[in-house]
Amino acid sequence: xxxxxxxxxxxxxxxxxxxxxxxxxxxxxxxxxxxxxxxxxxxxxxxxxxxxxxxxxxxxxxxxxxxxxxxxxxxxxxxxxxxxxxxxxxxxxxxxxxxxxxxxxxxxxxxxxxxxxxxxxxxxxxxxxxxxxxxxxxxxxxxxxxxxxxxxxxxxxxxxxxxxxxxxxxxxxxxxxxxxxxxxxxxxxxxxxxxxxxxxxxxxxxxxxxxxxxxxxxxxxxxxxxxxxxxxxxxxxxxxxxxxxxxxxxxxxxxxxxxxxxxxxxxxxxxxxxxxxxxxxxxxxxxxxxxxxxxxxxxxxxxxxxxxxxxxxxxxxxxxxxxxxxxxxxxxxxxxxxxxxxxxxxxxxxxxxxxxxxxxxxxxxxxxxxxxxxxxxxxxxxxxxxxxxxxxxxxxxxxxxxxxxxxxxxxxxxxxxxxxxxxxxxxxxxxxxxxxxxxxxxxxxxxxxxxxxxxxxxxxxxxxxx
Amino acid sequence: xxxxxxxxxxxxxxxxxxxxxxxxxxxxxxxxxxxxxxxxxxxxxxxxxxxxxxxxxxxxxxxxxxxxxxxxxxxxxxxxxxxxxxxxxxxxxxxxxxxxxxxxxxxxxxxxxxxxxxxxxxxxxxxxxxxxxxxxxxxxxxxxxxxxxxxxxxxxxxxxxxxxxxxxxxxxxxxxxxxxxxxxxxxxxxxxxxxxxxxxxxxxxxxxxxxxxxxxxxxxxxxxxxxxxxxxxxxxxxxxxxxxxxxxxxxxxxxxxxxxxxxxxxxxxxxxxxxxxxxxxxxxxxxxxxxxxxxxxxxxxxxxxxxxxxxxxxxxxxxxxxxxxxxxxxxxxxxxxxxxxxxxx
Numbered sequence: 005x006x007x008x009x010x011x012x013x014x015x016x017x018x019x020x021x022x023x024x025x026x027x028x029x030x031x032x033x034x035x036x037x038x039x040x041x042x043x044x045x046x047x048x049x050x051x052x053x054x055x056x057x058x059x060x061x062x063x064x065x066x067x068x069x070x071x072x073x074x075x076x077x078x079x080x081x082x083x084x085x086x087x088x089x090x091x092x093x094x095x096x097x098x099x100x101x102x103x104x105x106x107x108x109x110x111x112x113x114x115x116x117x118x119x120x121x122x123x124x125x126x127x128x129x130x131x132x133x134x135x136x137x138x139x140x141x142x143x144x145x146x147x148x149x150x151x152x153x154x155x156x157x158x159x160x161x162x163x164x165x166x167x168x169x170x171x172x173x174x175x176x177x178x179x180x181x182x183x184x185x186x187x188x189x190x191x192x193x194x195x196x197x198x199x200x201x202x203x204x205x206x207x208x209x210x211x212x213x214x215x216x217x218x219x220x221x222x223x224x225x226x227x228x229x230x231x232x233x234x235x236x237x238x239x240x241x242x243x244x245x246x247x248x249x250x251x252x253x254x255x256x257x258x259x260x261x262x263x264x265x266x267x268x269x270x271x272x273x274x275x276x277x278x279x280x281x282x283x284x285x286x287x288x289x290x291x292x293x294x295x296x297x298x299x300x301x302x303x304x305x306x307x308x309x310x311x312x313x314x315x316x317x318x319x320x321x322x323x324x325x326x327x328x329x330x331x332x333x334x335x336x337x338x339x340x341x342x343x344x345x346x347x348x349x350x351x352x353x354x355x356x357x358x359x360x361x362x363x364x365x366x367x368x369x370x371x372x373x374x375x376x377x378x379x380x381x382x383x384x385x386x387x388x389x390x391x392x393x394x395x396x397x398x399x400x401x402x403x404x405x406x407x408x409x410x411x412x413x414x415x416x417x418x419x420x421x422x423x424x425x426x427x428x429x430x431x432x433x434x435x436x437x438x439x440x441x442x443x444x445x446x447x448x449x450x451x452x453x454x455x456x457x458x459x460x461x462x463x464x465x466x467x468x469x470x
Numbered sequence: 471x472x473x474x475x476x477x478x479x480x481x482x483x484x485x486x487x488x489x490x491x492x493x494x495x496x497x498x499x500x501x502x503x504x505x506x507x508x509x510x511x512x513x514x515x516x517x518x519x520x521x522x523x524x525x526x527x528x529x530x531x532x533x534x535x536x537x538x539x540x541x542x543x544x545x546x547x548x549x550x551x552x553x554x555x556x557x558x559x560x561x562x563x564x565x566x567x568x569x570x571x572x573x574x575x576x577x578x579x580x581x582x583x584x585x586x587x588x589x590x591x592x593x594x595x596x597x598x599x600x601x602x603x604x605x606x607x608x609x610x611x612x613x614x615x616x617x618x619x620x621x622x623x624x625x626x627x628x629x630x631x632x633x634x635x636x637x638x639x640x641x642x643x644x645x646x647x648x649x650x651x652x653x654x655x656x657x658x659x660x661x662x663x664x665x666x667x668x669x670x671x672x673x674x675x676x677x678x679x680x681x682x683x684x685x686x687x688x689x690x691x692x693x694x695x696x697x698x699x700x701x702x703x704x705x706x707x708x709x710x711x712x713x714x715x716x717x718x719x720x721x722x723x724x725x726x727x728x729x730x731x732x733x734x735x736x737x738x739x740x741x742x743x744x745x746x747x748x749x750x751x752x753x754x755x756x757x758x759x760x761x762x763x764x765x766x767x768x769x770x771x772x773x774x775x776x777x778x779x780x781x782x783x784x785x786x787x788x789x790x791x792x793x794x795x796x797x798x799x800x801x802x803x804x805x806x807x808x809x810x811x812x813x814x815x
Contacts, residue, residue, distance in 0.1 A: 058648075084644070
């Protein structure tokens with residue numbers, strides 16, 4: 005049996021949210037490690053899930069101290085639970101929220117490790133595509149790690165609401181916007197240059213503008229530059245190198261690691277103190293906490309969360325087709341009123357009838373149930389079938405017709421199908437609902453009504469009116 | 471890069487030879503760690519010859535020398551058979567070696583493809599990769615690179631190991647099971663002609679139907695979703711007529727598809743629809759299939775009328791849906807009351 009991640013992870017608070025699902029802080033009970041758990045609801049993507057799944061495979065093949073480590077993926081119900089390294093120090097964007105801007109030393113320290121992460125990703129033929137302070141994470145001990153690349157980035161991009169179809173406009177390289185000739189890993193170098201400006205000044209260029217308009221400005225305008233006495237020549241030159249508009253002239257991560265701005269990085273940068281101050285600040289200003297309002301239990305999303313049930317119960321017994329199989333003929337009231345997405349709690353899943361009839365392939369395997377075993381799953385539908393000979397001598401009463409379902413609701417459904425306007429349909433459905441309600445109040449009501457109608461029709465027939 | 475031009479210690483051919491020597495020692499009882507490091511160093515040097523680096527572009531003559539030495543030794547077999555003993559990063563270099571060699575062309579021949587087909591043990595050892603969980607993703611990548619060549623695709627389809635992939639897809643590890651499915655999917659979709667030819671063998675069709683049904687019925691959500699998609703893709707492919715005919719004549723298959731049609735997942739329902747429609751559209755329905763459809767006539771009509779409201783702007787889908795409703799509506803209906811009144815009289 006595969007592992008149910010709900011048994012493995014002890015889920016704490018929600019720490020982020022993306023297009024396809026939430027990110028939780030969780031504890032892996034097997035190791036006691038704190039992890040970041042990304043829960044991706046696959047049912048919400050109509051697209052081919054092949055791409056998502058391939059990205060997971062790729063993610064699992066990455067190992068570097070400068071990127072958040074991938075631990076594993078589990079399937080529960082229709083969701084993928086991706087377990088990744090949790091960085092307790094928060095992101096550099098959090099750091100900016102508290103400290104407003106960072107010193108050149110701290111910036112240099114952060115950017116150097118980002119370059120190491122990028123060098124690794126690029127050597128693995130991987131483009132990050134969304135480098136920015138919010139995606140640069142810190143551990144409590146001050147290690148720097150790139151996060152949210154590939155699938156994990158696409159599904160947990162932080163500013164989903166603001167942004168449209170693209171990444172995050174302010175950080176985007178011009179060639180990524182124009183897409184005339186495609187783009188390559190150099191887009192990350194541009195974004196890194198923008199991130200330097202972000203860290204050192206507190207915000208990326210054009211930050212006060214409408215993100216959509218910025219999309220047009222970036223390819224048209226000259227590259228942003230750092231100016232003024234506040235900055236050293238080294239950092240000015242470094243950003244200038246990153247922000248070369250022609251991608252082929254923009255240097256690689258490896259080359260930039262040898263730039264003097266990086267080479268002269270001070271060793272004893274006290275990032276830990278900055279992180280600590282930030283944590284204290286967040287504790288005081290709790291309303292700034294990243295996404296406390298998204299708290300939600302991942303298990304709530306399950307499609308199969310109670311028992312595995314199918315929307316419709318088909319009849320696969322075909323032995324006595326000449327005689328109607330009334331007992332199997334089932335419409336639950338819910339089905340009558342609503343779309344197939346409403347499921348009767350009484351419907352029984354019937355996978356074993358498949359195995360039973362096939363003879364050679366007779367192991368009756370309960371349908372894969374991701375949440376809890378369904379005891380009904382092995383009840384063969386075929387048992388309720390009544391042999392042919394018996395049926396022919398039966399009278400109506402012995403056949404146990406459900407007068408409400410098999411006749412009244414059945415007919416009303418037919419009437420509703422004949423309805424030409426939605427108003428008429430609605431009326432018929434109302435009537436059906438009322439009938440159900442009254443039957444509950446007065447059990448046997450349907451039977452009485454049907455009997456009277458039957459008698460009346462037969463009577464009229466006999467008198468020659470029909 | 472320093473080693474090529476400054477120290478220049480080994481020619482590509484020498485590099486392959488020393489690598490072979492070390493790899494051959496890997497499964498021995500010696501100090502594996504040291505040998506691993508040694509292999510890793512050579513492999514990353516090979517990677518630079520093949521890919522170049524920041525300062526140097528790859529040199530065609532160097533690659534030619536390297537390939538020559540690879541073909542004339544057991545290099546690829548040794549690497550394939552010892553993948554699990556290599557370090558994590560070295561395995562990726564092996565992937566690069568294979569993929570670069572596979573891309574090589576001389577005229578319109580692919581020397582590596584010819585070489586691999588003349589040494590089937592290499593392909594077989596890689597093909598069985600999913601038996602060893604740690605290397606599944608590595609061998610998967612190499613095999614999928616190989617499958618890009620029709621002749622290898624054909625070879626692998628006809629190897630007995632192929633059928634194991636339906637089992638590999640059910641592995642407990644998410645990464646491994648999905649990777650094996652990727653390979654299975656590529657084997658059956660990349661070269662349509664090869665697949666059509668393979669499916670013209672009725673024995674293959676029978677085992678394939680049984681195997682894919684197993685995945686659709688018993689797989690987890692992702693397996694179900696991917697395998698039903700693969701099935702509908704194959705069935706709707708014109709060249710695969712024999713598969714289509716065989717699939718839609720069996721009522722057992724119809725049951726599986728109808729069960730999926732009524733699954734709670736909308737995506738599974740939708741994928742199942744694309745197989746179900748072929749059962750209904752088939753002008754020569756078998757008796758058992760017809761019986762099931764007749765028996766469920768009213769339920770199917772109700773179901774299809776409400777089916778996939780969110781895709782109503784998809785005109786092709788809607789036309790198909792309406793076509794199915796028409797077809798099913800024309801099926802004979804079973805009238806409960808009229809039957810009974812006959813009996814009473």
